[in-house]
Amino acid sequence: MTTHPVLSGGDVAPAPLTHEQLRELYALMSAVRRLDTAAVAWQRQGIIPGYAPELGQEAAQVGSGYAVDRTRDFVFPTYREMGVAKAMGLDMVGYMSTHKATWHGGMYNPLESRFAPIQAVVAGSVLHAVGWAHGQTLGGHTDSGVAVTYFGDGASSQGDVHEAMNFAAVMKAPVVFFVQNNGWAISVPTERQVAGGSVAARAAGYGIPSLQVDGNDVVAVYQATQSALAHCRSGNGPVVIEAMTYRRGPHSTADDPGRYRTLEEERLAAGEDPLERFKQRLLAEGVADEAFFAEAQRAAEEEAEAIRTGIEELGPRPGAEMFSMVFQEPTPDLQSQATAWREESEHV
Amino acid sequence: MSETTMTPVQDAEAPAPNVVTMSMQQALNLALDEVLGENPKAVIFGEDCGRLGGVFRITDGLQAKHGEDRVFDTPLAESGILGMSVGLAMAGFHPIPEVQFDGFAYPAINQIVCQIGRMNYRSRGTLPMPITLRVPSFGGIRAPEHHGESLEALFAHVPGLKVVSPSTPNDAYHLLKYAAGRPDPVIFMEPKSRYWQKGPVEFAAGNPTGARVAKEGRHLTLVAWGAMVSRCLQVAELAAEDGIDVEVLDLRWLKPIDAEALARSVGKTRRAVVVHEAPLTSGLGAEVAQLITQSCFDTLKAPVERVTGFDVPYPSGDLEDEYIPNIDRILFGIQRVLEYRRD
Numbered sequence: 001m002t003t004h005p006v007l008s009g010g011d012v013a014p015a016p017l018t019h020e021q022l023r024e025l026y027a028l029m030s031a032v033r034r035l036d037t038a039a040v041a042w043q044r045q046g047i048i049p050g051y052a053p054e055l056g057q058e059a060a061q062v063g064s065g066y067a068v069d070r071t072r073d074f075v076f077p078t079y080r081e082m083g084v085a086k087a088m089g090l091d092m093v094g095y096m097s098t099h100k101a102t103w104h105g106g107m108y109n110p111l112e113s114r115f116a117p118i119q120a121v122v123a124g125s126v127l128h129a130v131g132w133a134h135g136q137t138l139g140g141h142t143d144s145g146v147a148v149t150y151f152g153d154g155a156s157s158q159g160d161v162h163e164a165m166n167f168a169a170v171m172k173a174p175v176v177f178f179v180q181n182n183g184w185a186i187s188v189p190t191e192r193q194v195a196g197g198s199v200a201a202r203a204a205g206y207g208i209p210s211l212q213v214d215g216n217d218v219v220a221v222y223q224a225t226q227s228a229l230a231h232c233r234s235g236n237g238p239v240v241i242e243a244m245t246y247r248r249g250p251h252s253t254a255d256d257p258g259r260y261r262t263l264e265e266e267r268l269a270a271g272e273d274p275l276e277r278f279k280q281r282l283l284a285e286g287v288a289d290e291a292f293f294a295e296a297q298r299a300a301e302e303e304a305e306a307i308r309t310g311i312e313e314l315g316p317r318p319g320a321e322m323f324s325m326v327f328q329e330p331t332p333d334l335q336s337q338a339t340a341w342r343e344e345s346e347h348v
Numbered sequence: 349m350s351e352t353t354m355t356p357v358q359d360a361e362a363p364a365p366n367v368v369t370m371s372m373q374q375a376l377n378l379a380l381d382e383v384l385g386e387n388p389k390a391v392i393f394g395e396d397c398g399r400l401g402g403v404f405r406i407t408d409g410l411q412a413k414h415g416e417d418r419v420f421d422t423p424l425a426e427s428g429i430l431g432m433s434v435g436l437a438m439a440g441f442h443p444i445p446e447v448q449f450d451g452f453a454y455p456a457i458n459q460i461v462c463q464i465g466r467m468n469y470r471s472r473g474t475l476p477m478p479i480t481l482r483v484p485s486f487g488g489i490r491a492p493e494h495h496g497e498s499l500e501a502l503f504a505h506v507p508g509l510k511v512v513s514p515s516t517p518n519d520a521y522h523l524l525k526y527a528a529g530r531p532d533p534v535i536f537m538e539p540k541s542r543y544w545q546k547g548p549v550e551f552a553a554g555n556p557t558g559a560r561v562a563k564e565g566r567h568l569t570l571v572a573w574g575a576m577v578s579r580c581l582q583v584a585e586l587a588a589e590d591g592i593d594v595e596v597l598d599l600r601w602l603k604p605i606d607a608e609a610l611a612r613s614v615g616k617t618r619r620a621v622v623v624h625e626a627p628l629t630s631g632l633g634a635e636v637a638q639l640i641t642q643s644c645f646d647t648l649k650a651p652v653e654r655v656t657g658f659d660v661p662y663p664s665g666d667l668e669d670e671y672i673p674n675i676d677r678i679l680f681g682i683q684r685v686l687e688y689r690r691d
Contacts (some may be wrong), residue, residue: 074438105470116438117470121462127428128463131435131443138391138417139442147435160458163428170423325469326508328476328531331604 007209007231007239017219019287025066025218026282027296029058029275032083034300035251035307039082039099043253047312051099051309052080056216056248059274060180062087063221064148064168064243067229068114072145074132076116076125079149090115092303093310100311107314123151123158126177130164137235146174146232148225153256154185156199165238169206174232176225177240178202182216182247183269187260199240206240215243216274319345375475375517376406376482376548379524382413387442390528392419394429394446403448404484424450430459430481434467437477444528446482450537451494453483455685464533465508476635477508479533480524486575486625487672488541490665491644496625498581500573503535504603504635511602513537515562515577517547519600522554537602539575558601559609565595568619568685571610571636573599574674576623592682602632610636611643618644621653621681623673628656643654650688655681656670 017025032054054061061083065084068075068088077084085095085108094108098118105117129149132190133208136144156179168175179199183190191197201212209231213224228239248270252258257266282288287336323338324330330338363392370378370604383390392407398421401408412418422429426447433443447453453460460481467477487496503511514520520538527534562577563584570580584594597613599605614620620640622633637652655673663671 103470103472105472107472110471117467117475121458124458124463127431128435128438131432131437132427132439133435135436135439136439140417160427162430163423163425164431166423166425166429167432177555192454222584225366321472325473327510327682328473331510333604333607 007211007227007236009091017222022219022282022287022294025062025222026275026278026288026293027299028062028066028087029083029278029301030220030293030296031300032058032062032086033084033275034297034304035096036082038304038308039096040249040253042308043099048096048099049101049307050253052079052252053249054083054247056246056270057180057182057272058083059278060215060219060221060243060245063218064150064178064225064241067222068148069145069229070114072128073229074116074145074147075113076129076147076149078119078122078125078150078152078155080152081118084150085113086114088113088115092307093314096307096311097314100314102314103237119293123155123160123164125149126151126155126158126164127160127167129175129177130168130171133168133175133232133238136169136174137172141237143233144174144235145225146176146229148178148179148229151179152179152185153181153183153190153194153199154188156194156202157185161280165203165208165240168238169208172235172237174235176228176232177208177238178225179240179242180245181242182215182245183249184251184261186251186255187257188282189261198242200240203240206227208240210240210242215245216271218274218278233303245274270346280336292339346347349390356475364551366552367548369546369548370517371544371546372514372517372520372538373405375521375549376524376538377408377410378519378549379528380407381413383444383525383528384410384418385454386494387528389440390418390442390444391436392444392446393422395422395424395448397421398608402446404540406484406538406543407446412499426454426456427459430456430464433441433479433481434459434463437479438475442478442480442528444480444482446484446628447485448499449491449495450483450485450497453481453499454494460503460509460535460670461506465506468532469508476531477533478531479534480528480530481533482524482536482538484543485537486538486539486541487668488539488575493664494663496668498574498624498657499535500537500602500624501630501632501635503549504632509533509535509603511535511537512600513539513574513602514600515539515542515574515598516571517545518549518554519556519560519598521551522556523600526554526556537574541575542578545578548605559606560598560600561609561613562596563594565617567593567595567617568621568682569595569597569613569617570621570623570678570682571597571599571613571664572623573602574625579673579675580623580678582680583675586675586679587682592686594682599636602666605632605635607639607643610639614640614644618647618649619685620644620648621655621678621685623655623678623681625657625672627659628654629659631656640659650685653681653685
């Protein structure tokens with residue numbers, strides 16, 4: 001499925017992944033799978049009010065996030081990029097706090113994490129990636145940082161995605177447009193969302209090279225992302241990657257996929273589980289053994305438990321932050337509203 | 349204080365004059381030039397801002413002087429311009445984008461409201477948005493549809509945004525320099541019908557915060573901003589012929605509104621008329637009236653009057669003068685306030 005347009009990223013092809021890196025990728029995917037399924041359970045248990053699962057997208061998210069250079073690149077996520085966050089080593093309690101309804105953008109530090117605040121507006125941050133990326137090129141920087149912007153097949157319908165691709169191409173901004181085509185935008189399937197059937201195909205209209213990659217093959221995703229990053233870094237402008245994957249779960253914990261697709265359809269369309277598929281490959285290639293997988297599973301469970309404890313301990317933020325976080329230089333009106341709130345509530 | 353007219357070439361030996369007469373367009377251009385010179389992170393961009401210097405020439409000559417990295421043209425898409433501003437701000441820049449006309453802000457409203465106004469909040473203060481969005485605003489130039497809108501109430505209603513509008517070249521210079529130095533987003537509404545009016549710019553004395561008393565008076569206060577300030581000053585002159593001493597308060601900052609200045613002025617005059625071009629219903633006049641009522645209820649001689657545009661789409665040029673508050677309508681507003689008697 002992976003297509004290979006001409007991407008120029010310097011003379012050196014990316015080095016193949018070492019066995020240790022392959023095992024690390026699996027461990028990350030395993031941790032993401034565990035945290036994802038745990039988060040759905042936490043919602044059912046009343047620990048968090050809602051969650052947007054990424055079940056089935058572990059390879060697309062971990063493979064791409066693992067390729068990001070955290071010393072210079074910057075990632076612009078949506079609300080369904082937990083796997084990218086995990087692969088980039090984010091503070092996962094800080095990340096999951098958005099689903100705990102602690103703070104919209106999450107409690108992690110976006111500048112230190114190289115991971116923008118969680119974005120609830122579909123396609124909202126795609127243009128931010130273009131601006132950030134253009135900023136890297138001002139003053140003639142070479143070997144620059146690259147912006148990686150995530151969005152889905154549903155978001156590809158938004159006009160901002162068109163504007164972003166056009167701006168990035170005109171300005172030769174180093175942006176990787178990473179589309180996870182997971183088959184569904186809540187209840188609407190790709191064929192009723194994406195005219196022509198492929199977001200990657202649209203890139204040609206902007207003169208942007210694109211890759212359509214098997215989004216359930218973590219190594220293929222990693223390599224595609226690596227070559228796209230190298231292409232961008234060398235001053236060649238943006239790249240579109242469309243990772244073909246499948247949203248195995250509901251859109252969110254409030255969704256009911258039974259209203260728009262049957263279990264049989266899900267089973268047929270989902271194909272092979274990316275986690276199981278990678279496991280079989282590592283076993284077949286002798287990269288990892290059963291003991292490794294058991295340990296990965298144990299570590300994933302332990303980590304999910306620690307994150308649950310972490311978010312349960314978070315507690316609500318002080319109400320005063322509603323006011324203090326709005327501006328760098330608060331207005332007198334807002335300060336008087338804050339004063340009134342403090343005096344008229346029991347939060348003195 | 350010496351007062352001179354701005355000339356293209358200054359004598360290098362002569363000391364820089366403290367007061368120079370120039371148009372608002374020149375004052376804005378000069379302010380942007382100085383901002384670019386003083387702040388290496390400032391970048392100016394938008395439709396036709398580069399080589400052309402903007403359709404109103406506000407960025408005239410800036411690309412040639414400061415380079416294409418600092419002043420550049422974008423494709424013709426306002427959401428793109430504003431969305432890009434967010435990313436540049438996240439990367440540590442101080443974007444000064446332009447939307448070419450007020451009505452062109454509508455296609456960018458998602459980026460302005462959902463992103464620019466909220467990123468500092470969403471990121472818990474780690475990603476400030478030091479964006480100064482220049483919007484040529486208001487009517488009065490017989491332009492096509494969507495070229496004469498007054499969006500101040502819409503912007504002022506959005507948490508996380510600040511809104512300002514200059515009425516004179518002096519304020520245009522000082523307010524723009526001040527806004528461009530702020531760490532928060534400022535919507536900078538330029539009264540396009542006043543671009544070519546000249547006035548003194550005092551370089552040394554800039555007071556860029558709060559409202560400004562444009563003319564002192566004793567009998568009532570006209571509250572205005574943008575292009576309506578000069579019209580209110582005309583009205584004040586006419587009213588003076590009838591012995592009515594009008595104070596004109598140029599609000600300048602529309603968010604935050606200088607409530608203390610309102611209280612001071614109307615506390616003295618005890619009567620107020622708010623004048624704006626925007627439609628009446630839910631316009632900023634209502635906010636101003638409430639602030640005045642809050643501070644001056646006990647001493648007010650009459651309800652605060654509003655003389656505004658109407659709740660209609662901004663009309664075509666031929667009807668523009670019927671829509672924008674004119675001298676007669678403002679005088680009627682003054683009359684209603686002066687003649688008001690309690691039962």
